[in-house]
Amino acid sequence: MAHLYLLSIFLSLLLSISPSLSSNSEGNALHALRSRLSDPTNALQSWDPALVNPCTWFHVVCDSNNHVTRLDLGNSNISGTLGPELGQLKHLKYLELYRNDIGGKIPKELGNLKNLVSMDMYGNRFEGEIPKSFAKLKSLIFLRLNNNKLSGSIPRELTTLKELKVFDVSNNDLCGTIPVDGPFASFPMESFVNNRLNGPELKGLVPYDFGC
Template sequence: MEFLRLIMLTIIVVGVEVAANSEGDALYALRRNLNDPLNVLQSWDPTLVNPCTWFHVTCDRQNRVTRLDLGNARLSGTLVGDLGKLTSLQYLELYKNDIRGEIPKELGNLKSLISLDLYQNNLTGRIPASLGDLKSLRFLRLNGNKLTGRIPRRLTNLSSLKILDVSDNDLCGTIPVSGAFSKFSQKSFENNQRLKGPELIGSVVYNLGCSYP
């Protein structure tokens, strides 16, 4: 029995280390894509057993990454789809940087995510419809970027969503009013010159100035 317990413990430990290494690889992929003039990522050493000792990274008792705090860190560069491998991540804080490019659709794999803060960067492209799969999401702040296209209708299914801000972008189409969107004011959508609303105006206005993907 003691031998069996040792085997089981070994399997568990190895499994945790493999998961931690995988998450460390995902975070290091992000580091390689970012310029870091303040060296806030200096401790992100891929040779360590897991990333839980890195600055700005928080883990749970199983050494799974639950929080990434890199707001207002003067980072530039692009995001990576590898972030979607951080399946226990609850808080992704990358606001007030100079991050460019598109929001990876792989962020829709972060089923534990509570807060996604990418505001005040230089992100372009569309809001991924895959974000509508984040059923635990309460805070979604994408304001102050250069995002284009329509607001994905799948986002209206986010019943836990408490705060939404997509203002100060270049979104188009009409503003959804169903589901979670019924409680958000015009302030959540302001300063999108091609965005019309509310959606009750009708489908003709919905297509005006906004091409389909």
């Protein structure tokens, strides 16, 4: 009986610390993000790496299992770049980075965020191409990348995102043609204005990226 009692205690302890262990890896990812950012107004002051659980940090929301599900840093006056560590936030549903001064390329590792519902990164200085890895975000409903400095063409792989309802890449430096398959059949032209795009593709023809 004593052995069974000790075993039950051990299992209880293991269950109690497992969420913290998971959150610790997510906390490490968020702290790595913080190290890449300039934060003149101390929006990230509470992001203390000494704390095991990042769920106590401002701008971070977690679920009942202490997994990070939301990152709210919109309009926070931060600058810098993003890194691949963000792809470790496997339970993230909302990535809100809009209206800041974040630049550099968008990490392809964001395509690992399989539970992502909304990605709002408009109003920054992101450059380079839209990652093709975003095609793995099958739960994505909102994707707003407008008002950046993105270039290249719109990845055709994004036409497989059946849940995508809002897509905005206006005010960038994108080129080529606009896809018409999948969810792109319903996006308004306002989602694409102020680029170097050449209008919608013709059904049944191989897309050609003019000027890319």
